[in-house]
Amino acid sequence: MSExxxxxxxxxxRFGEVPAVAGVDLEIARGELFALLGGSGCGKTTLLRMIAGxxxxxxxxxxIDGQDxxxxxxxxxxxxxMFQSYALFPHLDVAGNIAYGLxxxxxxxxxxxxxxxxxxxxxxxxGLGSRRPAQLSGGQRQRVALARALVKRPKLLLLDEPxxxxxxxxxxxxxxxxxxxxERLGLTFVIVTHDQEEAMSMATRLAVMNAGRIAQTxxxxxxxxxxxxxxxxxxxxxxxxxxxxxxxxxxxxxxKIVLTSARPATAHVATGQVIDIAYEGDRSLxxxxxxxxxxxxxxxxxxxxxHGSAHRRGDTVWLGWSDDAGQVLDE
Amino acid sequence: MIGRARFAFTVLAFGYAFxxxxxxxxxxxxxxxxRLVTVWAGLSTKWWIxxxxxxxxxxAAWLSVRIGLASATLSTVLGLAAGYALARVxxxxxxxxxxxxxxxxxxMPEVVMGISMLLLFVGSDQLLGGPARGxxxxxxxxxxxxxxxxAIVVQxxxxxxxxxxEEAAMDLGATPWTTFLxxxxxxxxxxxxxxxxxxxxxxLDDLILTQFVAGAxxxxxxxxxxxxxxxxxxxxxxxxxxxVVAIAASALIASAVLTRRSVDKRAAQ
Numbered sequence: 001m002s003e004x005x006x007x008x009x010x011x012x013x014r015f016g017e018v019p020a021v022a023g024v025d026l027e028i029a030r031g032e033l034f035a036l037l038g039g040s041g042c043g044k045t046t047l048l049r050m051i052a053g054x055x056x057x058x059x060x061x062x063x064i065d066g067q068d069x070x071x072x073x074x075x076x077x078x079x080x081x082m083f084q085s086y087a088l089f090p091h092l093d094v095a096g097n098i099a100y101g102l103x104x105x106x107x108x109x110x111x112x113x114x115x116x117x118x119x120x121x122x123x124x125x126x127g128l129g130s131r132r133p134a135q136l137s138g139g140q141r142q143r144v145a146l147a148r149a150l151v152k153r154p155k156l157l158l159l160d161e162p163x164x165x166x167x168x169x170x171x172x173x174x175x176x177x178x179x180x181x182x183e184r185l186g187l188t189f190v191i192v193t194h195d196q197e198e199a200m201s202m203a204t205r206l207a208v209m210n211a212g213r214i215a216q217t218x219x220x221x222x223x224x225x226x227x228x229x230x231x232x233x234x235x236x237x238x239x240x241x242x243x244x245x246x247x248x249x250x251x252x253x254x255x256k257i258v259l260t261s262a263r264p265a266t267a268h269v270a271t272g273q274v275i276d277i278a279y280e281g282d283r284s285l286x287x288x289x290x291x292x293x294x295x296x297x298x299x300x301x302x303x304x305x306x307h308g309s310a311h312r313r314g315d316t317v318w319l320g321w322s323d324d325a326g327q328v329l330d331e
Numbered sequence: 332m333i334g335r336a337r338f339a340f341t342v343l344a345f346g347y348a349f350x351x352x353x354x355x356x357x358x359x360x361x362x363x364x365x366r367l368v369t370v371w372a373g374l375s376t377k378w379w380i381x382x383x384x385x386x387x388x389x390x391a392a393w394l395s396v397r398i399g400l401a402s403a404t405l406s407t408v409l410g411l412a413a414g415y416a417l418a419r420v421x422x423x424x425x426x427x428x429x430x431x432x433x434x435x436x437x438x439m440p441e442v443v444m445g446i447s448m449l450l451l452f453v454g455s456d457q458l459l460g461g462p463a464r465g466x467x468x469x470x471x472x473x474x475x476x477x478x479x480x481x482a483i484v485v486q487x488x489x490x491x492x493x494x495x496x497e498e499a500a501m502d503l504g505a506t507p508w509t510t511f512l513x514x515x516x517x518x519x520x521x522x523x524x525x526x527x528x529x530x531x532x533x534x535l536d537d538l539i540l541t542q543f544v545a546g547a548x549x550x551x552x553x554x555x556x557x558x559x560x561x562x563x564x565x566x567x568x569x570x571x572x573x574x575v576v577a578i579a580a581s582a583l584i585a586s587a588v589l590t591r592r593s594v595d596k597r598a599a600q
Contacts, residue, residue: 054502087493
């Protein structure tokens with residue numbers, strides 16, 4: 001990592017008595033697609049708005065591209081934001097919306113027209129420049145919002161729940177498109193999302209936030225396979241959290257466990273009864289009540305084209321996992 | 332079911348008749364041949380022609396229109412400022428007092444306002460030697476109450492204004508002032524136009540306050556009508572009433588269309 005594009009130091013913001021962001025330190029490298037992931041009210045949007053300049057932090061500093069931007073108003077920051085509601089100007093057409101930021105910079109008329117046309121083709125909206133936002137579909141509006149932020153060529157693009165308003169099918173396609181766009185343009189994206197699937201599949205690195213603090217930062221596989229705390233293990237994906245001692249737990253992912261009718265030859269085994277089955281097509285999720293123990297979740301792929309799941313409710317089954325299958329936690 | 336519908340329809344018809352039959356009569360009688368207002372003697376446009384040759388009446392009408400234009404424009408500017416402060420500045424010293432003072436003229440008896448303004452203008456005349464009572468004082472008087480209506484329209488529109496639009500503008504590099512001019516103001520335009528039309532209509536037919544603050548020389552249209560009616564109703568009054576109704580109705584329709592259009596626009600988003 002060379003000089004980070006964003007460095008956040010000890011950032012705190014309170015709304016009344018409630019701390020929305022409580023002492024966040026964070027570095028985001030150039031060219032990263034960084035995701036801030038957390039449930040509602042975890043402070044991720046407030047953190048994003050402090051980077052954009054819409055909220056003033058109570059304490060701490062925001063350094064963008066080596067310059068302290070803590071007290072700088074939004075219109076003087078080298079940062080652009082894509083709003084969750086898109087915030088398209090209803091009284092301007094698509095081209096007018098996109099040109100808005102360039103006009104504020106005093107870019108020449110001919111260059112504005114050229115750059116608007118370029119960015120419209122980049123987001124595959126060629127020829128729609130004269131439409132009003134009200135005449136566009138949800139997916140098209142999302143692209144206009146993206147184009148309007150991209151046309152300014154910001155050092156840093158902030159995206160507040162960029163895909164939340166799209167329907168499921170469109171969301172999956174748009175996800176890949178946005179990643180491709182980010183890689184092609186070599187920009188730094190910071191995405192705020194509550195959708196862990198979205199964060200995991202798009203981000204090069206992500207931070208999980210909880211109650212105004214960052215619980216863990218790292219690449220997606222690290223957060224999934226090596227969670228630092230029970231909160232992260234539980235928040236990202238599904239985990240069986242088994243207490244193995246005083247302040248010692250084992251986080252075990254359902255797919256790391258083998259499920260058999262006969263006793264398996266793994267380092268650790270347990271036996272119990274299937275009490276619930278969730279058939280999801282490609283795989284089934286079993287809830288197994290361990291004898292004198294907790295209820296554990298086990299995932300098994302439905303490899304054979306059988307009738308539903310391989311085991312039935314009430315079956316006695318064996319669970320097995322290896323020594324390094326789970327993550328040992330102490331918080 | 333049918334009986335009920337018929338009952339509802341009858342009630343509706345009576346209600347409308349109660350409200351609009353007098354106006355319909357006035358319009359009909361403006362085309363009356365007879366000199367007597369209550370006797371129908373055949374169709375004629377002679378009172379229309381007479382009115383358009385009535386110098387005093389035309390002068391009064393012209394004065395009223397000028398006052399209407401000036402006071403509506405002034406109250407739109409001031410009402411915008413007041414409405415903006417009320418909607419956007421959450422806390423300042425005397426906010427509650429300010430909010431009640433803005434709307435007070437809507438409920439204050441006009442006689443009270445008239446007397447107080449008259450005292451003000453008499454006082455300033457003695458102390459400062461002006462302003463002379465007439466166009467200027469009437470305009471100021473009308474602004475005091477029509478400002479409240481504009482302020483309320485603006486405040487209501489700003490209350491459901493999507494503020495992320497302004498944030499987006501600032502994010503794209505607009506200063507707060509540019510944001511106001513390029514985003515807030517254009518989106519407030521329908522509210523401002525309907526506020527202006529409202530202020531214009533209120534000014535055009537105000538009689539009570541105007542009588543207090545008008546000088547001996549200036550006579551607005553309502554004053555002229557009122558004084559001529561005291562000498563006996565002339566059919567020209569019917570013609571005038573017809574014209575005023577037509578203007579008021581078109582202002583009302585224009586304001587409704589503008590409001591509807593901006594509501595549609597927002598709904599379409």
